[in-house]
Amino acid sequence: MIINQPVFTVLLVEDEIADADLVRMAFEESRVLVRLHHVVDGVEALKFLRRETEASATAARPDLILLDLNMPRMNGREFLQQVKQDEDLRAIPVVVLTTSDVERDVVESYGLGAAGYVVKPVDLDQLIHAIKGMESYWFTVVKLPQ
Amino acid sequence: MSKSSRRVLLFRLLTLLALAWIQAWGSAHADPAFADVFRDHAATMLLVDPGSGAIRDANAAAVRFYGYPRERLLAMRIQDISTLAPLRVNEEMERAQSGEREHFVFRHRLASGEERKVAVWSSPLSIDGKVQLLSIISDLTEMREANDPFWHYQSGLEHKVDLQSSQIAAYVAERREQDRRTILVLFVGVMALLFLSAVLARDVRRRRQAEATAKQLLEKNAQANGALQRFTEVAAHHLQEPCRRMASYAGLIRRRLERGAQLAELEPLALTLETQALRQRTLVRDMQLYLAAGQASAQQGVDDPAALTRELFARLADQHSQAPVTLSVAEMPRIPLDRQWLSYCLRCLFENAVEHADPEQPVEIRVFTRAVGGGLQLLITDNGPGIPTPYRERVFGVFEQLSPPISATRTGIGLAIVRRIMETVGGRAMAEETPGGGTTIVLEFTREELAS
The missing domain is CATH 3.30.450.20 (PAS domain)
Structure with missing residues (x-):
């Protein structure tokens, strides 16, 4: 039973509902207590971060952003660029969570300011393991901006 | 005396x-x-x-x-x-x-x-x-x-003068003949040089044209190879996703079963598995179509595109949205695109018009042609939400979509296939805003295509 565990807010930017559900279930399975907000593309994510949507008006500022790369309208790379150019948002760590393991995507993502790059595992156990790893690093080891 | x-x-x-x-x-x-x-x-x-x-x-x-x-x-x-x-x-x-x-x-x-x-x-x-x-x-x-000695002397002198005059005249005539021949030879030489220069200039021009054509072909080939390389990378990425999801959801079902989950709890997960399998199949089909579009042909053409348009629309009637969909087709000239590929373009554009339409509003689709600069444009318009200006070019990219996929059969390759078909036959595809709102997709055929 998890008591008095700090509650962190995670913004999941993912266009595929099945993947978003998987991530949500992986958080549940890993018993990591987070507030998970889900948006479907970069445009919606920016609106959320800038509190331009009803859902984000009262939501806490995300401690971590999990970002897919291939999305409609504004893809992950464009979103990353926008966030890192925004004085108010650039401090939020962005971890790319994608199926692509192409080296160019990895290099480009880090070049744009990604804090981490995680290839979506095929196996659910591995996804849960990855979520736990992120939790222990970002929510325990690392000091995040308040 | x-x-x-x-x-x-x-x-x-x-x-x-x-x-x-x-x-x-x-x-x-x-x-x-x-x-x-x-x-x-x-x-x-x-x-x-x-x-x-x-x-x-x-x-x-x-x-x-x-x-x-x-x-x-x-x-x-x-x-x-x-x-x-x-x-x-x-x-x-x-x-x-x-x-x-x-x-x-x-x-x-x-x-x-x-x-x-x-x-x-x-x-x-x-x-x-x-x-x-x-x-x-x-x-x-x-x-x-x-x-008379005097006249004998005078006649002798005159004879010599006459002789010398005739010799001079003969010399002058000979020189004139030589000059004429020299001028003729020079003229022939100059003409030969001019001819050779013209031939050389023509050869140089042809060679330059051939080099320019070869360069263009090489660039086109390099672009095509680059596009195919990018397509392969993106396609590989997109093909992995349904597989990965199926594996993940299978693992999830296994974990739930181990915990003694009920059938109702597992049913949505199984449905996701089916959806991802369908997505996989659709992706493979669309990728095959994209590759095949590189072989699109305009040899046959469609003589009665209006009839084909009505026929395709009738077949799609069952897939229409809740709102009524009406089609308006003008009489059109021969379209220089093989029936198979014109059918794909029209079907794809009809599906897009219906899928992106406001469910509460009647959908109006118009198909007509217009002559532009010696070429011909086939226009398919709808009264839907339209495509914002920044995305009008982007929507023709492979796997590019304006909204998250709401069905397993949407892969985001349709418009890319339409553009590839048009570019393969020498034309182009582009998106415009319909006057009064909506999207107009323009399929443009050049004068050369019409003449072929």
Whole structure:
């Protein structure tokens, strides 16, 4: 039973509902207590971060952003660029969570300011393991901006 | 004094006496007497118009000497008889008229073609108020035939002059012939050079054109290879996703089963598995279509595109949204795209129009053509939400979508296939805003495609 565990807010930017559900279930399975907000593309994510949507008006500022790369309208790379150019948002760590393991995507993502790059595992156990790893690093080891 | 010299002196004296007598007699008597003297005198005499050189009169001795019939002689000019150039003859006549000179030596041509050296005594006379030259001609040729040393020497000199003149004339003629040949050779050479230059210029131009074409083909090939490389990478990425999800959801079902999950709890997960399998199949099909679009052809064309449009729309009737969908088709000319590929384009654009439409609003689709710059545009318009300007080009990219996938059969390749089909046959595909709202997809065929 998890008591008095700090509650962190995670913004999941993912266009595929099945993947978003998987991530949500992986958080549940890993018993990591987070507030998970889900948006479907970069445009919606920016609106959320800038509190331009009803859902984000009262939501806490995300401690971590999990970002897919291939999305409609504004893809992950464009979103990353926008966030890192925004004085108010650039401090939020962005971890790319994608199926692509192409080296160019990895290099480009880090070049744009990604804090981490995680290839979506095929196996659910591995996804849960990855979520736990992120939790222990970002929510325990690392000091995040308040 | 030799015999010949005496004869010349005697001739001159006779001539002077005749002239003096003619002048004295002419001033004292009427013209008919002068005419008699002129006509009957033994000396060869001509009356010549100093202005034109026309022979106005010739006596019997002149007719005999020159050998022409009198009428013919009177129709001639002195320039016709003299071997001198006409200009020179005119100059000499002016001198005679002005009195500057009265004795001349010429060569006169007879009717027989023979040339004679003649001494001419010429003086102006006023006859009937007109100035005419009375010319008394003495044949020197006969005098020269006498064995006189002076004339022998003179004739020898003239013979040498004539010989040298003829040699000079022959040399000049030969030089002119050589010059003519040289000019001809130079002309032929210049023409050959011009021809060779033209041929070389044409070859250079053709080679440059061939190089430019080869360069364009190489660039096009490189672009195509680059596009295919990117497509392969993106396709590989997208093909992995359904597989990964199926594996993950299978793992999730296994974990739930291990915990004794009920069927109802597992059913949504199984549905996701089915959806991802369907997505996988659709992706593979669309990728095959995308690759095949690179072989699209305009050889057959569609003669009645309006009929094909109605037929395709009727087949899609079952897939229409809740809102009514109406189709308006104009009569259209032949579309230079094979039926298979035109069908795909129309079907894809109909599906997009219906899928992106407001479910509460009736969908209106219009299909028509318009002529543009010698080419032809096929336009498919709808009254849906339209495509924002920044995305009008982007939506033609592979796997590019304007909204998250709401069904397993949406892969985001449709418009990319449409563009690839059009580019393969030399045309292009683009998106515009429908006046009044909505999307217009323009399929443009060039003049060359229409002519093929």
